Amino acid sequence: MKKVSREIALNELVEFVKIHKPKEVRRGQLTPEKIEDDFLDILEAIEDGNLMFKDEKPVYSLLEPVKNQDDEVILETINFEHTRIKPSQLANLSKGLDISKNAFEFGLRCTAYIIGEPKTFLDKLSTTDFKVVQGLASLFM
Structure with missing residues (x-):
């Protein structure tokens, strides 16, 4: 069972990607749709509650x-x-x-x-x- 909705998980991931790949996001190379497709395993880990971001660093269970x-x-x-x-x-x-x-x-x-x-x-x-x-x-x- 998912602990976090897809919408919230994707928002968290997009915000994290913006911090670490700002040029790619600004240039449109990493759109929310592309992030969802390219980082699906990460997105699902957030949804499952196994991945959190603390002080801009990932913590993965x-x-x-x-x-x-x-x-x-x-x-x-x-x-x-x-x-x-x-x-x-x-x-x-x-x-x-x-x-x-x-x-x-x-x-x-x-x-x-x-x-x-x-x-x-x-x-x-x-x-x-x-x-x-x-x-x-x-x-x-």
Whole structure:
């Protein structure tokens, strides 16, 4: 059952996108309709009550918490640590990579940096959780 209506969830998402992609919104590249289509997983996470924005940073409650080998929960919530990757950090993240040949690896490194977790945690996320995290991270790249 949805905890937030589509209208309210979309309004929250549009406002969040305006903060992090103002030029694209102003230029009409990211309209509310396009945001709804392109960020559907994020929109549904807001509707379900799993995603909130605190101080302009996303806080996402995982649908499937990450567990260790003893079946103990080690990660339930992802607090996005960074909403911007500075140029010097981009250089560190791309170190040793030919980005034209390893774009996906670079994206994983950036996503891990943004959420403040090791890259190996991304492998432990469910498909839906990964899509939400990756979609949100794309707004900060």
